Amino acid sequence: MMKYHTGVVLNLFLLGSTLAEMTLGWTYHYSNTTMNWTEARKFCRDKYTEMVVIQSQEENNYLVSFLPNKTGSPYYWIGITKKHKNETWTWVGNNSTWIGNQSWAENEPNNNDETEFCVEIYLNDGKNRGKWNDEKCANKKFPVCYRAQCNTTSCSRGRCQETIKNTTCLCEPGFEGDRCQTAKRCDPINSTHGSMSCSDPNGSFSFGSRCTTTCDEGFVLNGTASTECNSLGMWSADIPSCLAVECPPLSRPDNGYLSCSGGNQTFNSTCQFKCYASFLMIGSPVVTCGVNRVWSGPRPWCASIKPKRSSAMQAV
Template sequence: GKTCEISVCIILHTLLTKLLSGSSFLLYWFNSVSLPINLILDLSSGGAAQAWTYNYSTIPSRRWPEARQWCLQHFTDMVPIRNKEESDFINDLLPFNTRYYWIGIVKKDGEWIWQDTSEKVPKEAQNWAPEEPDNIADQNCVEIYIKREKDTAKWNNESCRKKKGTVCYATSCRQDSCSANADCVETIGNYTCQCHPGFLGSRCEEEQGSYYCFNPYGSNRFNSSCRFHCELGFQLVGVPQLLCQASGHWNHPVPLCQGMCSPVFFPVTGNVTCVDPLEPFSFGSRCNFTCQEGYYPTRDNTFTCLASGQQAPWKQQNLKAPPNAFMQCQDPRGVYSYGSICSVLCEEGFDLIGTNMTKCSSEGNWSHALPVCQAKRCPTVNSFSHGSLVCSDPHGEFSFGSRCTSTCEEGFLLNGTADTQCTSLGTWSTDIPRCNGKSVNLSLKHIGCPALSTPSNGSLVCSDPHGEFSFGSQCKSTCEEGFLLNGTADTECTSLGMWSADIPGCLVFAYTQPCPLLAKAPQNGRMNCSHPYSSFSFGSHCDFECDEGFWLRGTQTMTCNNSGHWSQDLPTCQESQGITKIRIHHLGTMHVCTNFQRNPSDGC
């Protein structure tokens, strides 16, 4: 009879070994059953579809140490370009920035090194612009020219104190990318799990099954049969025994070892609805608990069966503040429970579209969808004669936060401020300049910057070595207690006659603790409260006065501070004693003291 092709059975043998090595692979097998050869190739390479990502920031511009610190706080590190191909890739990826971008290469002990690994950058990996590096003293950091007409994607050494754009990277490897039996190895755009000895599969997990074969005419030949068995807690899906046919193919697909979950608990005062894509209470099954009227779940109400055969709560969708907004909630019965009220306030420069408040009903639904915070738009700006205009639009074209930089052609001089920004009022910070023929240059010390104003609810302190708001002036903004700085604190007057950063605003800190509610005025008295931001929150203050015949014991005014406490205790209204009132016609009422008791409000 015809024998099975040895090559086919060798591939099957490899596949069987990997099939029994973990449920994460089994999920991939189910998705790829129509292309088994592709499946085998994917298994041999390992890894998942996560990616090494690049992230950049141009607002604000940062000095090199500040740029690296920002990358370490928000991502993995500053981008350490390893070869020319990566330089070209980043050049295609990033937008043009007049100040260009820092990268993670510095000079140390006379050598250029990758900052993240402290390794020396080899000559073949360096991508300097012509006549660079120029070895000028104190130019120990590296920038990359992005989308520059000349020397694009090339490197240049610069002073680390200069401010430029920031480029960071985030790695693909995460804590759960591979099992504990493997090392996660980074690659560009992906990662690979390198298995420890004795482990196989894409994530190098422990084997969850076994098989044995009977070979009457030799290994993996005609009439060879293999029987499969799964470990406790795993169920075999498919035919348990395979036979090598005269056609040279196995008579059934390879079975799977699928993790099983124990049946879920059915509550007496509720119902359970399950969706089982494979088998009841098996991998991928999801069960949702609902309670009868008058009852509520005591824990997460959705469970899913994981690959390991364990149950875990499904992630709840909590209420989150919309982008560019603050949200403050009052929860009288618990977080996001019946009676909770959440209000939304847009950040400066954004208009609220929709309803600013939503309430949790008795049915567990929010009364309104959360609003949208839309950036204010500024008038459209166009390019001008003998010049060009380059804009960055973080919130939409010509919207709040958009920055436009004007440059002139060779032989022309900029008449006006090069940079303008769309402000929170929907207007440009400066007029678009013109390009005139070059004239005599002024000395730096006579260059002035626009006058600055103190931010509302804040203060501004400046040092002026060459005169008020002139070249070299440095200003620092701070906010009052209870307010949060929205922008960059420090700015400097540059040689171009413009500030390195805009003056920030001071926004009320949305996450301050609210003060206890004052439900009613003191007995025999009156209370008048004002709330500049929200009810009984930071900045709220209440005034008190007593009815006629009573005097105020305590402070007349209470103020809510940013720690959620009132400045004073609630006053009371005490009855006046020992006072005789004599009414004199046409003149009013006169208080007469009839004994030696003294009440402060009567002046006795």
Template sequence: MWICSLTGFTLGWTYHYSNETMKWAEARKWCQTNFSDMVVIQNQLENDYLVDLLPPRNSSPYFWIGISKTYANETWRWIGNNSTWMGNESWAENEPNNNSTEFCVEIYTRPGPSRGKWNDAKCGADKYATCYKAQCTDSTCDRGRCHEIINNVTCLCEPGFVGNRCQTVNEWWWSEGREACFTYKCKCFSLCHLSWCACIDVLPVAAVECAPVPDLDHGNLKCSSMNLTVNSTCRVTCSFGFFTIASEHVTCHTSGLWSGPRPNCAKRWAIKISKNSIL
């Protein structure tokens, strides 16, 4: 089967259709196999844009679109997002006719006043599949949500991040406590119960954590953060009669490793010397 692509734009999703007819369920499976899913129309602008790209046909079969229902009195719903959007003039004249066996929808591409209008049809009828391929992926936006519209992909950034891919930390941004600053190699300031971060570098650092430092047998370990994230420090205080070996404190690095060997406490040994001892 040939795949026909409607390459009217390169940003945002792309539209595609089959050159062979198939039933509605088969059409959706075909779209999911080759692209993202059957086409979903979110507003009248998209409806008009799509029909301008589809090839004109003077008679049936036309093109399946991703709206359906499962029984006669159910509301029409779009696949995927479960939207119930219906334009004021989406349906062709006298449609939908609420036929008890017509639970799927085609879009007309014939010239004339019905062009771009919808018609409810039997899901077992053979029509052309109309699909879309999403451009948003898990890696499109570093710290944000990818949003697609016609001819555009936009990253909606999380608070504190900017850039076309939300890849840059603001030089100053409000945070929820010191841990947020540690995560992004920033210095934390506080005033009047508010905290903000001044970032050392503008590229975000992955939110890594160092492994917990084991408890000491003869001392106490106090860490600056419950979550041992980047720049967290742990300091050891030995019990009476014991002293610190290695380092008194360690710092969590961006590599996820501590800055030095594990702190520990060793016993102080007292040496008793008698009067007759020869030194």
């Protein structure tokens, strides 16, 4: 038969001596046979996943709306317990310690005879409907179980979390997508006047990628050589640049000119010297800045060209 509840279609079906309700997340199950708490847990673990875990007041209310009110014995075991009176109440299905402000019935838990280390939920009518009571574990109640929909393949790089209405993947840092299947990407990077080598465990320029820049001959690194794509999709350091090495500054020769390509005196730049009229250049007119920050030759100089005196002038 079909049952409609809070806008979600729920299917009830009979499984031998148990009933199950289908939700969009996990499935709830209960037995029509009463058992002590230990037997109830074994029943749940053998047939399903574990005794029911309640993670919020909303889930508590939802469970109450699902479970039938058994005539004369409206009590069900739930999967929260402790081993002695000084321990914290703990859910056996996920080791959480959630207890809502409205969970316990009035004057509960009272640990009667200091042996009440298991918990039942009331399904009787009245103010305590849906409330909890600590109870002796040897007493017999109806077990409530759940079957998990999450499995090892539900979330590629994340943890599968189930609620009463859906299944959600909580992604590990650096991953996204409905199944946490995609690594976050950083902006693509490259190097000018250099080469870049990257290790990409999760895809090019993605979370975990580590890139290292090596500059070409004649260029030096400006910045940090290595950077890594972090879990936010950002590079851990600014992308470095490769700057051309600089040779010692040149000055124009006396009685001459100096002109350098691009207006600078860095690697592979050439500088050309010229002399004024009536001056002769001594040395190479062109020098180039080399990889070792040294010019290819010394700076030339301009020598004066003296005119020869005529024979008539010499005879005077």
